[in-house]
Amino acid sequence: MKLTTKGRYAVMALADLANFNKANPVPLRDISFRQGISLFYLEQIFLKLKKHNIVRSIRGSGGGYILFKNADELKLSEIFFAVDEKVKTINCNKDSKKGCNGKLSKCITHNLWDELDLHINSFFENKKLSELTKTQNKKL
Amino acid sequence: MKLTTKGRYAVMALADLANFNKANPVPLRDISFRQGISLFYLEQIFLKLKKHNIVRSIRGSGGGYILFKNADELKLSEIFFAVDEKVKTINCNKDSKKGCNGKLSKCITHNLWDELDLHINSFFENKKLSELTKTQNKKL
DNA sequence: TATATACCCGAGTAAAATAGTCAAGATTAA
DNA sequence: TTAATCTTGACTATTTTACTCGGGTATATA
Numbered sequence: 001m002k003l004t005t006k007g008r009y010a011v012m013a014l015a016d017l018a019n020f021n022k023a024n025p026v027p028l029r030d031i032s033f034r035q036g037i038s039l040f041y042l043e044q045i046f047l048k049l050k051k052h053n054i055v056r057s058i059r060g061s062g063g064g065y066i067l068f069k070n071a072d073e074l075k076l077s078e079i080f081f082a083v084d085e086k087v088k089t090i091n092c093n094k095d096s097k098k099g100c101n102g103k104l105s106k107c108i109t110h111n112l113w114d115e116l117d118l119h120i121n122s123f124f125e126n127k128k129l130s131e132l133t134k135t136q137n138k139k140l
Numbered sequence: 141m142k143l144t145t146k147g148r149y150a151v152m153a154l155a156d157l158a159n160f161n162k163a164n165p166v167p168l169r170d171i172s173f174r175q176g177i178s179l180f181y182l183e184q185i186f187l188k189l190k191k192h193n194i195v196r197s198i199r200g201s202g203g204g205y206i207l208f209k210n211a212d213e214l215k216l217s218e219i220f221f222a223v224d225e226k227v228k229t230i231n232c233n234k235d236s237k238k239g240c241n242g243k244l245s246k247c248i249t250h251n252l253w254d255e256l257d258l259h260i261n262s263f264f265e266n267k268k269l270s271e272l273t274k275t276q277n278k279k280l
Numbered sequence: 281t282a283t284a285t286a287c288c289c290g291a292g293t294a295a296a297a298t299a300g301t302c303a304a305g306a307t308t309a310a
Numbered sequence: 311t312t313a314a315t316c317t318t319g320a321c322t323a324t325t326t327t328a329c330t331c332g333g334g335t336a337t338a339t340a
Contacts, residue, residue, distance in 0.1 A: 001143050001260070003229045005299060008249070015248045027315065035247070041300055047317070060308025061314040089143045107175070108155045109148070112272060119263045120141070123256060132252060145328060167286060181329055187288070200337025201285040 007085030009037050010045050014054070014079060015132045018071040025057075025064030045083055052082035072130035080124055087120045089113050147225030149177050150185050154194070154219060155272045158211040165197075165204030185223055192222035212270035220264055227260045229253050 013031050020026045028046060032039040046065060049055045054074070055065045067074065080086070090113045153171050160166045168186060172179040186205060189195045194214070195205045207214065220226070230253045 001141065001147070001225060001227050001229070003141050003253075004297090007141070008230055008253075011252070012247060012249050025315095029315080038300060040302070043316075043318090044300085050316095057316060058308090059306080059314095059316050060310095061312090062309055063307085063315050065316085085141060087141050089141070090148055107152060108272060109152050112151070112267070113143075113148075116263060120260060123259045127252070132248060144326090165286095169286080178329065180331075183287075183289085184329085190287095197287060198337090199285095199287050199335080200339095201283090202338055203286050203336085205287085 001089070004085055005041075006045060006083045007080050009035075009041065010049060010079050010083045010085070011076065011129075011132070013037065013042060013045065014049070014067070014074070014129055017055070017065060017067060018129055018133045021067050021071075025062075025066050027064035030064075048083050049079070052078070054079060054082050070130070071133055072128050074129040075125060076127040076129065077121065077124035079129070087117055087124070089116050089120075141229070144225055145181075146185060146223045147220050149175075149181065150189065150219050150223045150225070151216060151269075151272070153177065153182060153185065154189070154207070154214070154269055157195070157205060157207060158269055158273045161207050161211075165202075165206050167204035170204075188223050189219070192218070194219060194222050210270070211273055212268050214269040215265060216267045216269065217261065217264035219269070227257055227264070229256050229260075 012035050016031050016035055017026050020030070028039055028042045031037070032042050046055060046057075050057055050065075053068050056068050057063070057065050152175050156171050156175055157166050160170070168179055168182045171177070172182050186195060186197075190197055190205075193208050196208050197203070197205050
């Protein structure tokens with residue numbers, strides 16, 4: 001059970017962005033360099049972030065990305081959703097609409113996984129991007 | 141972010157086992173049939189469960205598996221650990237012992253993932269196998 | 281003792297997911 | 311006009327997952 005790099009990099013990159021977002025747009029090149037993430041891969045990720053209105057882009061020389069809303073209004077759940085990092089611990093209900101594993105009834109553990117999903121999602125729902133940059137700033 | 145089938149099947153199989161564990165050992169063949177899990181795969185899983193003293197085996201005709209301890213004493217975290225379903229949301233610290241991504245310092249988000257791991261693990265720590273079988277019994 | 285029923289265990293493999301790369305473009309500031 | 315930067319879709323290598331398989335060993339019971 002682990003996150004994909006997409007979810008992880010998205011959060012890292014946005015935290016970086018929030019730190020340098022004071023006045024000017026931040027180019028991916030900079031984020032790539034500072035965070036050690038492939039530029040190509042970042043492009044892919046930011047495309048999704050843009051589509052979901054997490055960031056706004058400015059093209060051309062001197063361009064880059066800026067946050068669409070303030071870091072203290074941006075929930076991690078929004079970020080994960082944008083890059084398809086969905087918390088869905090299992091995949092019952094694949095074949096039939098009613099039950100799990102092709103059977104008619106729910107599997108014994110079905111409710112458990114639902115609870116787990118809720119438990120994990122609550123973590124992301126209650127966490128704002130600003131909480132990361134704050135701890136970062138304290139250290140500096 | 142999702143569980144592997146190993147962790148999921150392990151919990152399903154043990155919940156099934158707990159339901160039929162009254163007097164006699166339960167053969168994997170039965171669990172395989174009832175839960176719709178491949179027998180070969182179950183063998184692999186139960187080998188691990190046995191090594192970690194989650195279950196005890198009785199060989200030969202009339203044999204099978206029984207729970208090593210009572211279902212209300214068995215934490216889900218023990219089960220997941222036994223089948224290598226480790227909750228480790230990311231893998232910082234792979235190269236160097238000090239930092240993440242080959243850098244010297246921790247990455248911005250490092251503490252976040254630690255928190256997340258703790259959050260998820262607490263769910264499994266506080267959940268007993270008996271809590272699954274109970275809801276099952278209510279329905280019957 | 282023969283036989284069927286089970287567990288035991290290591291090795292192998294197909295499919296899916298992940299992680300990342302690449303090429304060819306479109307905009308725009310300087 | 312040129313360099314910087316975002317835009318987009320397609321492609322690929324690697325890793326992980328989810329099994330499968332074969333050839334055992336132990337034991338109850340007929």
